[in-house]
Amino acid sequence: MTSKPGIVLITGANRGLGLGLASEYLARGWEVIAAVRDPSIMPSLEGVIVVKLDAAEMDDARKAVQELKEKHGIDYLDVVLANAALGNHAPPIAEINPSKFTEHFNVNTRGTLLLYQATRELLLPVKGKFVIVSSILATLSRPWHKVGMVNYGTTKVALNYLSRGIHFEEPNLISFTIDPGYVDTRLGQKASEFLSSPPSQTVEQTAPMMCDLVEKATREEHSGKLWRV
Numbered sequence: 001m002t003s004k005p006g007i008v009l010i011t012g013a014n015r016g017l018g019l020g021l022a023s024e025y026l027a028r029g030w031e032v033i034a035a036v037r038d039p040s041i042m043p044s045l046e047g048v049i050v051v052k053l054d055a056a057e058m059d060d061a062r063k064a065v066q067e068l069k070e071k072h073g074i075d076y077l078d079v080v081l082a083n084a085a086l087g088n089h090a091p092p093i094a095e096i097n098p099s100k101f102t103e104h105f106n107v108n109t110r111g112t113l114l115l116y117q118a119t120r121e122l123l124l125p126v127k128g129k130f131v132i133v134s135s136i137l138a139t140l141s142r143p144w145h146k147v148g149m150v151n152y153g154t155t156k157v158a159l160n161y162l163s164r165g166i167h168f169e170e171p172n173l174i175s176f177t178i179d180p181g182y183v184d185t186r187l188g189q190k191a192s193e194f195l196s197s198p199p200s201q202t203v204e205q206t207a208p209m210m211c212d213l214v215e216k217a218t219r220e221e222h223s224g225k226l227w228r229v
Contacts, residue, residue: 007077009033009068011053011115012084014042017133017183017210020203021081022048024211033074035064035115037084049074055084055111056103061118068122077122079214082112082132085155090148101151108155113162120170127172131214132159134177136228160226167224174219179228180206 008025012018013034022045025032035053036042042050049072051064068074086107089100116130123130136142137149138156159177166175181201209229217223 005029006079007031007033007074008079008081009035009077009119010081010083011035011055012037013048014038017180017203017206018081018083019043020207021083021210024207028211033068033077035061035084053084053115055086055107055115058114061111061114065118065122074122076126077119077128078126079129079131080115080119080123081214082115082130082159084111085133085152087152089151092147093150096151101154104151104155105158108152109158109162112159116162116166120173123173124170127174129174129214129217130163130166131175131217132163132177134159134163134179134226136179136226139226163226164224167219174217174223176217176222176224177226178210178213179226180210181229 005028008030010018010021010025010032013022013032014036018034022032022034026045026047031049032045032047033049033051034042034045035051037052037054039050039052049068051067052060053064054060084107086104089097089104112132119130122128134156135153137146138153138160140157163175163177166173183201183203183206206229213222213227213229
């Protein structure tokens with residue numbers, strides 16, 4: 001067992017919010033695993049374990065976990081943060097390219113499912129936390145709609161449901177979704193084109209709040225729900 005506060009695996013940790021989360025967990029003394037599509041572009045962070053994990057690939061999550069166990073001796077995970085996401089096709093619904101729609105689901109939703117299935121065996125021994133970065137824009141109770149959000153938003157609706165399903169099916173795990181807010185990342189800048197306002201939060205502001213929420217989260221209060229920092 002590690003003497004560090006915990007072990008966290010973060011997908012999409014090579015830039016933006018994922019990189020901010022990796023840096024914040026490092027500063028807090030955690031052992032950090034960065035699961036990224038292309039390890040060659042991962043910024044250098046001392047002590048971070050980097051593994052290849054392309055969310056679009058069917059077998060990458062399983063292979064990444066196998067590498068963690070066999071090469072790095074990782075036999076448990078305290079937290080998995082499913083942060084990697086795609087959001088690059090934002091037309092009105094009538095103009096959505098079906099192939100792009102499927103691509104978004106493959107990366108954002110199926111990729112997260114595969115991540116959960118691969119990491120579940122490492123989370124169960126320590127009653128760990130499987131946390132998904134989602135968006136309050138995907139909640140069906142919102143009384144408004146933004147043109148261009150459907151490709152991305154529908155994947156997040158599905159992720160909210162997936163997380164809730166994990167909560168009910170896994171009594172020894174904590175699973176919930178987090179809306180990080182409107183953060184100044186590449187995806188946030190893209191969203192600003194049709195939200196008509198610039199991002200209101202920096203990564204440096206958001207990452208510590210997310211880590212605080214994940215660390216204090218309990219099954220009774222947080223699991224199965226969507227939270228906003």
